[in-house]
Amino acid sequence: MFRDLSEKIHFVGIGGASMSALALFLAENGHVITGSDNNDTTNLFKNQVNIKTFVGHNAENVGDAGTLVYTRAVGEQNPEVVRARRNGIRVMERAELLGIVGDAFAKGVAVAGTHGKTTTTSLISTLLIMMKKDPTVMVGGKMQLCDSNFVSGKSDLFVYEACEYHDAFLHFHPFAAVILNIELDHPDYFKSYEQLEDSFAAYAANVRDGGFTVVNGADAGVKKLLKDGKIKSPVTFGIGEGFDVFAADVSIEDGSSSYTLCFKDGRRFPVRLGVGGRHNLLDSLAAFAVIDGLGFDVAEAVGYAADFVSPKRRYELVFKRDNLTVIDDFAHHPTELAATLSMARAGKYDTVIIIFQPHTYTRTAALLDDFAKSLSLADHAILLPIYAAREKDIYNVSSDDLAAMVKGAESARSFEEAGKMAMRRVKGKTVILTVGAGDVYKVWEWLK
Numbered sequence: 001m002f003r004d005l006s007e008k009i010h011f012v013g014i015g016g017a018s019m020s021a022l023a024l025f026l027a028e029n030g031h032v033i034t035g036s037d038n039n040d041t042t043n044l045f046k047n048q049v050n051i052k053t054f055v056g057h058n059a060e061n062v063g064d065a066g067t068l069v070y071t072r073a074v075g076e077q078n079p080e081v082v083r084a085r086r087n088g089i090r091v092m093e094r095a096e097l098l099g100i101v102g103d104a105f106a107k108g109v110a111v112a113g114t115h116g117k118t119t120t121t122s123l124i125s126t127l128l129i130m131m132k133k134d135p136t137v138m139v140g141g142k143m144q145l146c147d148s149n150f151v152s153g154k155s156d157l158f159v160y161e162a163c164e165y166h167d168a169f170l171h172f173h174p175f176a177a178v179i180l181n182i183e184l185d186h187p188d189y190f191k192s193y194e195q196l197e198d199s200f201a202a203y204a205a206n207v208r209d210g211g212f213t214v215v216n217g218a219d220a221g222v223k224k225l226l227k228d229g230k231i232k233s234p235v236t237f238g239i240g241e242g243f244d245v246f247a248a249d250v251s252i253e254d255g256s257s258s259y260t261l262c263f264k265d266g267r268r269f270p271v272r273l274g275v276g277g278r279h280n281l282l283d284s285l286a287a288f289a290v291i292d293g294l295g296f297d298v299a300e301a302v303g304y305a306a307d308f309v310s311p312k313r314r315y316e317l318v319f320k321r322d323n324l325t326v327i328d329d330f331a332h333h334p335t336e337l338a339a340t341l342s343m344a345r346a347g348k349y350d351t352v353i354i355i356f357q358p359h360t361y362t363r364t365a366a367l368l369d370d371f372a373k374s375l376s377l378a379d380h381a382i383l384l385p386i387y388a389a390r391e392k393d394i395y396n397v398s399s400d401d402l403a404a405m406v407k408g409a410e411s412a413r414s415f416e417e418a419g420k421m422a423m424r425r426v427k428g429k430t431v432i433l434t435v436g437a438g439d440v441y442k443v444w445e446w447l448k
Contacts (some may be wrong), residue, residue: 001029001030002026002029002031002100002101004100005026005031005067005097005100006031006065006066006067006090006174007030007032007066008031008032008033008034008063008064008065008066008067009023009031009032009033009034009035009065009066009067009068009069009091010033010034010035010036010061010062010063010065010067010068010069010080010084011033011035011036011068011069011080011295012035012057012068012069012070012071012074012080012081013035013036013037013070013071013073013074014033014035014036014037014041014044014053015035015037015038015039015041015044016037016071016073016094017026017139017140017141017147017149018067018071018094018098018138018140018161018217019035019071020041020044020045020149020150021138021139021149022069022094022097022098022101022138023035023045023051024045024051024152025050025101025136025150025152026101026136027050027051028152031053032050033048033050033051033387034051034052034054034061034062034063034065035051035052035053035054036053036054036055036056036057036058036080037053037055037060038055038056038057039055040055040150041053041055041250044380047168047367054421055082057074057078058079058080059079059080059082059083061080062080062083062084062087062089065089066089066090067085067089067090067091067092068080068081068084068090068091068092069091069092069093069094069097069106070090070091070092070093070094071093071094072093072094072165072166072390073389073390074151075390076194084359086240090101093166093168094168095112095117095166095168095169095171095172096171098138098160098168098172099171099172100145100170101158102158102160102172102173102174102186103138103173103287104158105156105157105158106156106174106175107156107158107175107176107294108157108158108159108160108172108173108174108175109121109124109135109157109158109159109160109174109175109176109177109178109290109294110160110161110162110169110172110174110176110177110178110201111124111159111160111161111162111178111180111286112161112162112163112164112169112177112178112179112180112185112200112215113178113179113180113181113182114164114180114181114182114183114185114333114335115180115181115183115279115333115335115336115339115409116180116181116279116282116283117140117161117162117163117180118139118140118141118161118311118330119280119283119310119311119314120145120178120180120286120287121137121139121140121159121160121415122139122141122145122283122284122308122310122311123159123283123287123289123308124159124286124287124290125137125139125143125145125151125159125356126143126288126304126307126308127146127152127291127301127304127305127308128157128159128291128296129145129146129306130145130307131157131296131297131300131304132222132300133157133296134153134154134155134157135151135153135155135157135158135159136151136152136153136155136158136159137150137151137153137158137160138158138159138160138161138378139159139160139161139311140161140163141311141312141313141330142312143257143310143311144310144311144312145309157187157294160172162174162177162178162203163334164185164186164190164196164199164200164203165186165189166186166189167199167202169199169203170199170202170203170206171272173204173206173207173208174207174208174211174369175207175208175210175211175212176207176212176213176252176293176294177203177204177206177207177211177212177213177214177215178209178213178214178215178286178290179200179203179204179214179215179216179219179222179225179231180216180219180282180283180286181188181216181219181221181222181224181332182196182197182200182219182220182221182225183221183333183335184196184366185333185363186362186363187362187363187365187366187367188360188362188363188391191356193221195219197221197224197225200221200313201225201228201274202226203272203406204225204230204231204232205232206231207232207233209255210292211232211233212232212233212234213231213232213233213234213235214234214235214237214286214289214290214293215231215234215235215236215237215328216237216238216282216286217236217237217238217242217243217244218243220237234322235289235293236240237282237285237286237289237388238285239278239281239282241262243264244263244264244283244289244290245261245262245263245264245285245288245292246262247259247260247261247262247271247281247285247343248260248268250281252276252277252278252281252346252347253276254276254343254346254348255274255275255276255347256272256273256274256275256276257272257273257275257276257277257280257281258271258272259269259271261282261285261288261298261302263292263298267298269298269299269302270302271284271302271305272305272306273289273305273306273308274305274306274307274308274309275308275310275315276311276343276346277307277315277339277342277343277346278339278342278359280310283393284305287301288301288302288430294368296393300381313328313329313330313441314329314330315327315328315329315340315343316328316329318434318444318447319448323426323429323430324426324430324431324432324434324447325347325349325426325430325431325432326431326432326434326444326447327431327432327433327434328433328434328435328440328441328444329434329435330435330436330437331435331436331437332359332363332435332436332437333363333367334367334370334371334373334374335370335374337356337371337374337375337435338373338374338377339374340433340435341354341374341377341378341433342377344378344431344433347399347431348429349428349430349431350427350428350430351379351380351425351426351427351429351430351431352377352378352379352380352430352431352433353378353379353380353381353382353422353425353426353429353431353433354375354378354380354381354382354432354433354435355412355419355422355430355432355433355434355440355443356381356382356383356384356385356434356435356436356440357383357384357385357386357387357420357435357436357438357439357440358371358383358384358386358387358399358402358405358436358437359386359387359389359437359438360386360387360389360390360391360396361386361388361392361394361395361397362390362391362393364386364395364397364399364402365395365396365397368397368401368402369405370408371402372402372405375402375406375409376406376407378409378424378433379425380409380410380425381403381409381410382408382409382410382411382412382418382421382422383399383400383402383409383412384412384413384415384418384436384440384443385397385398385399385413387436387437387438387439387440389437389438399411415440415442415443415445415446416446418443418445418446419443419444419445419447420446422443422447423446423447432447434447
């Protein structure tokens with residue numbers, strides 16, 4: 001057990017990707033775990049004798065736990081959180097607990113950035129697992145290698161995502177930190193780019209002495225931090241010369257890519273990736289820079305790269321039938337949306353259709369013009385109502401507003417309506433993309 005945590009720990013929102021991984025990890029380390037979620041999580045913990053879960057939130061669920069852990073999505077008004085505070089039980093947010101766990105590992109690898117965290121964390125983890133380095137892994141999506149968001153390892157390596165929302169990543173003190181990119185998101189918390197930049201600078205400053213920071217040397221936000229000397233022991237990556245780790249002879253195809261991995265000391269390795277897209281290529285450079293920085297054999301890692309499959313909901317093939325392909329993606333920011341549609345364009349389809357479910361009112365309102373520009377890359381865009389997540393509809397913005405800014409776009413009121421709209425637009429070799437961080441996948445049954 002962790003000495004600074006109580007024996008019995010209660011998780012509010014235990015079904016979340018990070019929460020379920022933390023619960024499994026602590027259960028394996030001797031803690032007695034209870035948890036609640038609005039969804040039935042029985043299947044997640046079916047083989048765990050010391051994890052008990054409840055469906056729905058009720059003050060009685062807290063029981064005799066000595067610590068309660070909650071997520072931002074749950075909030076302070078949750079009856080279980082209220083009960084814990086009233087009874088003097090230690091209450092902590094998910095990121096604080098993740099920081100405590102991370103501090104227990106000598107070689108923590110934390111992956112931050114506005115885009116690409118889950119894919120890069122999965123790639124680093126997959127390579128380390130295949131290289132038999134036995135890492136512990138917590139990732140914000142299911143890794144295809146093990147069909148799980150959690151891997152229990154026995155080494156001193158811990159690979160995990162470092163989310164910037166509400167400065168969560170400031171609880172972490174990794175040996176190796178990654179910054180993939182810095183772009184304004186989460187406008188409900190970050191009121192300016194300067195605030196966001198300060199947060200990433202503070203994250204970089206938390207790298208342990210003797211550690212290093214792998215950063216995208218071509219990203220404008222990262223370059224600013226580098227210029228200001230706010231990156232500890234930086235290792236830069238990018239496409240073309242001028243970086244510590246870089247890609248040359250780049251060829252990006254539909255569903256794959258290849259390049260020569262180059263290090264500034266002259267080492268060169270031919271790389272073949274099993275995923276396409278420029279953004280995935282950049283993520284792979286970050287992964288190889290981490291592998292090298294940890295002192296492992298890059299040549300061995302490169303040999304496994306072609307076997308990597310993106311995590312669930314990252315340009316994931318749902319099904320193919322005749323001339324119709326359906327692909328699902330988690331993209332919920334304009335930059336991610338553009339990357340997803342660019343990958344679809346590389347597939348040389350006659351028709352590219354996107355069914356997009358905007359995620360949160362604040363993000364939609366703040367980035368409306370950019371969303372419209374990205375959606376215009378599709379032949380036809382269908383907009384579902386905004387997925388509210390933790391927010392209330394008080395921002396005077398709707399999917400209708402976004403649809404009105406995209407030529408030929410339509411608004412759908414339901415998953416059924418969206419599916420039928422899309423099927424009417426199928427022409428020739430067609431791909432339909434279901435995109436968003438909410439429950440857009442529910443439209444699939446109307447596409448089959």
